Amino acid sequence: MAPSRAVTVALDGHGAEQGFDVLAEGARLAAAGGVGVRVFGPERALDLGGAEGIEVIDTAESIGNDEDPVLAVRARKEASVVRAAADVAAGNSAALISCGSTGAAMAAATFGLRRLQGVQRPALAVQLPVPGKPVLFLDVGANVEVRAQHLVQFAFLGAAFSAAVLEVEGPSVGLLTVGEESGKGREEVVEAHRLLGKAPGIRFAGSVEGRDLPAASVDVVVTDGFTGNVALKLLEGTAKAVAAAVGDAARSNPIAAVGGLLLKPALDGLRRELHPDTTGGAILLGLRGIAVVGHGSSGAEGIANAIRLAARCAEVDAVGRTAALLAEGGAGRGALAGDGA
């Protein structure tokens, strides 16, 4: 059935590691909440016929994790993620969501939706799954090597998104770096620190160390895509390992087991807070359209959250407001235009 909702999004119907059933269930959950979903995937396997607010555009082809994403996206116009991105570009949908190959999703979004004026490098941002206040963290994998100017751009992109979508007023931005062990850190980080320190239009809060990330006092933390990717996955892995170790501790003897049972409801809330699915995935910032990359391993709730995040970005006109914030005054524009670095 064709969606007639306030916001309609385009969902890549391939790539969810838990299978088509789980992907379909995620779409159903999001549609039940009022989002229109156009799913580009195999009609039969998805079995979404008649689901309210959902339209399936039968799409057999997909891009796998083992393919070169840029080559595959360029060559295969019929692949689900490429068709979904084209759907957004054509104005049929307001946002792209994929839980398949992150590389392919980034390539499809970048080619299909194009970059905002002045943006050299789109960056992948996530809300860190940490206890308490969520921190927007970027880049988590779009750019493994960066120059100082790119880090400055990430700061502007992150601050704009934080203000526009997360409704943080005057978001503060930190730059991830190392302690005194390494003297002054990487060259591009030192330079970015200098540039951000004098950039008007940004609330630069200085350096953030790895140890501060899980409980950062800033709203946005900026780093390169290599460090960011390692850090995000490490954070997720550590939270999981510690939660598992708490579980082991609770099974270590009968008294601890009773304790674990009594503590369980309170810990379940924490576990939910720490679970990567809760935040709905990563957003590719710096484009003229909205693109959300969900976890490949997401369950139905995680997929639904990715769809909801994308819909929310569309509802608040994240792209338009980001562009406006970037253009506001000479500061953002100057930093983004950069020195050609």
Place this chain on the structure above:
Amino acid sequence: MAPSRAVTVALDGHGAEQGFDVLAEGARLAAAGGVGVRVFGPERALDLGGAEGIEVIDTAESIGNDEDPVLAVRARKEASVVRAAADVAAGNSAALISCGSTGAAMAAATFGLRRLQGVQRPALAVQLPVPGKPVLFLDVGANVEVRAQHLVQFAFLGAAFSAAVLEVEGPSVGLLTVGEESGKGREEVVEAHRLLGKAPGIRFAGSVEGRDLPAASVDVVVTDGFTGNVALKLLEGTAKAVAAAVGDAARSNPIAAVGGLLLKPALDGLRRELHPDTTGGAILLGLRGIAVVGHGSSGAEGIANAIRLAARCAEVDAVGRTAALLAEGGAGRGALAGDGA
């Protein structure tokens, strides 16, 4: 009283954030276990007169965290960490331990103890404070920028230390990198992967992602000092934040509180396992002498553990065995001599 112990080490008597009392107590704990300790610090403040196995060499001067470590170490021969390193170089002590400025400790060790033949860049290694099997992780801050050849050296240094000191037979080595998000990762990492894949004399296990680090199936994980420093501190910070959140959960209601009490003894073991102090600090690998850098924030037990780690390295002749393992066959030598990269 002059130590007459199997192993005598040189302890920087300045720089412990918790103060001279805690540093002195750490020295006492280690000395009680049979290690001879020569402490280079302020005799009056340390108040170690008459402590068995401990000798204080009155040293007023110290290098702070706010100084340029290389310049300070070069200029100030009377600074405690420089004197302690000189004590090792002179053969009076078998290892250097400092809980002060990591940069100063690294500079003092590198200048004072010199590099092993063929080693271009000493690297800082730690045993990760994770549940279960400890993983040796390097570089955690000595080299913020590296070339492929340096990463290969780190693999050999880590494997040699793992075999010699941690008694791991045929240790496996992983290379920290990112997932498919970033295509093929940083250039130097891709090249190091290629070099390690064909290096005889090393059990290369391929790539390790951030999420695998807390429960790595390999014995040694290698990365650059920027990523490694961020990752180590993030791991420590996340473990701490999650542990704190578990505590909050246990205080959230009376039933959970009872559960928390019953679970406490089991969780205390885990907390100890995750605490950075447990592993005793970082070891600077690739030198002709032993240098251990403890956490500045260490308590007495953490300082004692740093001293014990250093003493253990001396007892098993970590340096000699590392040098021998590196020289063994053409592989290690070839990789270490490198291509001048």
